[in-house]
Amino acid sequence: MTFSAQLEARFDKLLKSYPPGRQRSAMIPMLLYAQDEIGQITDELVNEVANRIGSTPLQVNEVLSYYSMLHTKPLGKYHVQVCTNISCLLHDGDKLYEHACKKLGIGHKEVTADGEFSIEEVECMGACSWAPAIQVNYDFHHHVTPEKLDQLLDGLRKKPV
Amino acid sequence: MLFNEPSPLETKVLTRRFGLPNSASIDTYLATEGYQAFLKAAKMKPEEIIGEVKASNLRGRGGAGFPTGMKWGFVPRTSPKPKYIVVNGDESEPGTCKDRVLIENDPHQLIEGVLIAGLSVDAHAGYIYIRGEYRYLIEVMEKAIAEAYEKGWLGKNIQGTGFDFELYAHTGAGAYECGEESALLESLEGKRGIPRIRPPFPAVAGAFQSPTILNNVETFCAVPAILRDGGAAFAALGIPKSGGTKMTCLTGHVNKPGVYELRLGFPVKQMIEEVGGGIRNGKKLKAFVPGGSSCPVLTAAEVEGATMDYDSMAARKTMLGSGGVIIMDEDTCMVKAALRIMRFYAHESCGWCIPCREGTTWLKKILMRFHDGGGTRTDIDLIGDIAKNMLGRTFCPLGDAAAMPTISIVEKFRQEFEDHLNGKPCPYEHSGSVVTV
Numbered sequence: 001m002t003f004s005a006q007l008e009a010r011f012d013k014l015l016k017s018y019p020p021g022r023q024r025s026a027m028i029p030m031l032l033y034a035q036d037e038i039g040q041i042t043d044e045l046v047n048e049v050a051n052r053i054g055s056t057p058l059q060v061n062e063v064l065s066y067y068s069m070l071h072t073k074p075l076g077k078y079h080v081q082v083c084t085n086i087s088c089l090l091h092d093g094d095k096l097y098e099h100a101c102k103k104l105g106i107g108h109k110e111v112t113a114d115g116e117f118s119i120e121e122v123e124c125m126g127a128c129s130w131a132p133a134i135q136v137n138y139d140f141h142h143h144v145t146p147e148k149l150d151q152l153l154d155g156l157r158k159k160p161v
Numbered sequence: 162m163l164f165n166e167p168s169p170l171e172t173k174v175l176t177r178r179f180g181l182p183n184s185a186s187i188d189t190y191l192a193t194e195g196y197q198a199f200l201k202a203a204k205m206k207p208e209e210i211i212g213e214v215k216a217s218n219l220r221g222r223g224g225a226g227f228p229t230g231m232k233w234g235f236v237p238r239t240s241p242k243p244k245y246i247v248v249n250g251d252e253s254e255p256g257t258c259k260d261r262v263l264i265e266n267d268p269h270q271l272i273e274g275v276l277i278a279g280l281s282v283d284a285h286a287g288y289i290y291i292r293g294e295y296r297y298l299i300e301v302m303e304k305a306i307a308e309a310y311e312k313g314w315l316g317k318n319i320q321g322t323g324f325d326f327e328l329y330a331h332t333g334a335g336a337y338e339c340g341e342e343s344a345l346l347e348s349l350e351g352k353r354g355i356p357r358i359r360p361p362f363p364a365v366a367g368a369f370q371s372p373t374i375l376n377n378v379e380t381f382c383a384v385p386a387i388l389r390d391g392g393a394a395f396a397a398l399g400i401p402k403s404g405g406t407k408m409t410c411l412t413g414h415v416n417k418p419g420v421y422e423l424r425l426g427f428p429v430k431q432m433i434e435e436v437g438g439g440i441r442n443g444k445k446l447k448a449f450v451p452g453g454s455s456c457p458v459l460t461a462a463e464v465e466g467a468t469m470d471y472d473s474m475a476a477r478k479t480m481l482g483s484g485g486v487i488i489m490d491e492d493t494c495m496v497k498a499a500l501r502i503m504r505f506y507a508h509e510s511c512g513w514c515i516p517c518r519e520g521t522t523w524l525k526k527i528l529m530r531f532h533d534g535g536g537t538r539t540d541i542d543l544i545g546d547i548a549k550n551m552l553g554r555t556f557c558p559l560g561d562a563a564a565m566p567t568i569s570i571v572e573k574f575r576q577e578f579e580d581h582l583n584g585k586p587c588p589y590e591h592s593g594s595v596v597t598v
Contacts, residue, residue: 017329019243019286019369025331027351032293032334053351066353066511069293069335085255086454087412087487089501123337123505124255124454125294128412128485129419130164138296142164 001048007037011052023053027063031070040074068123076111076118078156080104081135084121087128096132097121099146103153116157162265165419168436172398172406172424175382179266185301187308190269196314198388202277203322207238210281214384216392218404223249223340223377224453224483225558226471235364236282236372245368246278246287247349247375251333251340253292254453255505256485259408260378262420264291264298267382268305272315272328274381277388278374279326286327288368290345293334302330337509341557342375344511355511356557379408379484399425403470407481413488414441429467433488444490448574452482454502455562457569458489479569494589495574496581499544499567500528506563517560520551524567534584541578545571 003011010033011026018025030049035041041064043057050057064070082097097119101107104117111118127133130142134149141152163179178184178193190196202210215230236244248271252260264271275287291298306328309315317325331349333339339348343357346368367373383405387395396404403425409432411418416438423432433439433446440446446461451469457479459467467473474481489498507521524547527540548564548571555561571578580588 017288017331022350022369024351025349028334028348029332032332055351059351063351063353067293067334067336084501085505086498086501087256087485089498090413090487090489090493123508124253124257126252126258126261126292128256128258128487129410130258131412131418135294138294140297 001044003034003037007033015052024055024059026053027055027060028067028070031060031064035070041070041072073109074111074115077116078136078153079118079120080153081120081122081125083123083125083127083131083133085124085128087124088132091131093132096134096144096146096149100134100149100153103150117153163262165417168417168419168421170427170431170436171422173422174386174395174398174406175263175270175379175408176266176422178270179262184266185268185305187269187305187312187314190267191312194389195269195385196273196320198385199273199276199280199314200320200322202280202388203320203324205280207281207283210277210388213387213392214281217383217387217395218392218399218402219380219383219387219395220403220471221377222379222383222407222484224254224455224480226481229376229380232364232376233278233281233374235362236374237365238282240372242371243286243369244282244284245371245373246275246282246284247346247363247368247373248275248287248289248378248381249340249342249345249375250289250291250295250298250378251345252295252378252483253337253340254455254483254485255502256410256412256450256453256487257483258410258412259420259484261295261298263378263382263408264295265301268302269309269314270382270385271302271378272305272309274384275328276314276319276324276326277384278376278381280324282372282374284374285325287329288349289328289330290339290349291330291332292339293332296332299330299332306330337505338511338557338559341559344557345375346373353511355513358556400468400470400472402472403481407469407484409436409469409484409486411437411486411488413486414444414490414493415439415488416441423469425470426473427469429464429469432469432486433464437488440488440490442490444492446488447491447493448489448495448498448570450485450487450489450566451479453485454487454505455558455565456480456482457565458573459569460573492589494532494587495570495577496528496532497587497590499570500525500532502566503528503563506559510559510563514555514557514560516551516554517563520547520560521563523547524563531578531581532587534581534586536578536581538579538582541571541575544578 014026339354344354551564
């Protein structure tokens, strides 16, 4: 597989970051960074990563199924992650999540028909003091109200590609 | 960037650079006594460095509260194996968001803490494990690391001291369990985050089966101040046996939620009323969680006279934990709170130990049924019984983390469970919304 020069540079750096014979350590970062570029983790990517770190595809698949941020299905262009864990719940994070689902017409881990948005109800993401919080892809948004969420999603929808 | 206003009641040691222009840059760091503690430590003997850390009474800030100096002392310094320093930046205990601000606003303080730890055990490489959700902090950390290499604070023969150190930022990919130290090491080695059987402890066989110092971000961030001003000065900021300050995340129903650095032993009531601006909408306090959702909850009565330190919380049969304070007002449904907490632990259980895997799942199901109005009187005791049977029966603390808040909620708020019996609607749930799956 070929990746962007930037990602290849990241891979090179990762493979040099661990003691000799311990290149397997690069697996999780490589999968996550590659997923960011190609959108999801495919069988082809699993084989590629396994080859580069000297592991087997089985070892990669075993790891893949454990981590909640590694996805084998495509997400929306904007992956909307709403936290409903306790500190966000106390600030109506559950209602915010329901609002987001209604607004986009999709549920947990579903993608809109146009591929623009996906939703995930997520566990604590470390924004507890600024609840309720969401992440759109990797961007945090704090103190989110249903109105702010609407504005944010409408703004993203209009954004030219 | 700071997400909340600081409080005048803070004791600013780890956060002393917060709010300065470009507080994350190496220039700001060097202009404000940065890396001076490392230079001081480089002239000291390793046992003297560890002695200062012991004198500071610094205890692990990730949640377990183990004395840091003692932990460092367990590393066999003369082992022929390479030694490693690993930073736990997996911050994922619900209610906790302090390591995030420490890395974002002062990453060089963390690097300096790691370097000093390296000097104390003759380690020459380190890894900063940051949870995957904190992607932007990987960029912050990589930039800081690059600056440190460029200015000669990392790499070979640092500032002519003859000490070499290589440092790397490593991303996780979403797993609460990886905050547990042995699971984190597995994850760092490219595996599922399943805890290891101990002994051996990481001090002897940690990263890559080599002796390893593994501490929380906040713990390492306290080290430069300890070396700079002396362990005794840091200890004096807190109370006997609990030295220094604690990054405290006020969350839930307070007027001014935020991350604040408070001296250990800070009165809980003053923290809620003056730092947090009191309970929202003039309501009364119902339940108080001192340090992340795994801690047993305290009632308003139990909070009377409590102070934010290890001993005061232990005396109340709870823990200072990670500093993730969760404040619930009188309108909070404790059954729903217990359910949401359990849902989390059921989701995050790695599945290795049966009491944890099955216990969390069954408790989630029973609590869900209960909150939906399908609970029976025997369920109330059943919840407590299942939770008690998880305690101490798992390889890592996740089972206990799920059981402890549940037991405390059932025991202290039993009436609320009674109020949900016989299909009665939840007395607190005004909108009819119920937590999904």
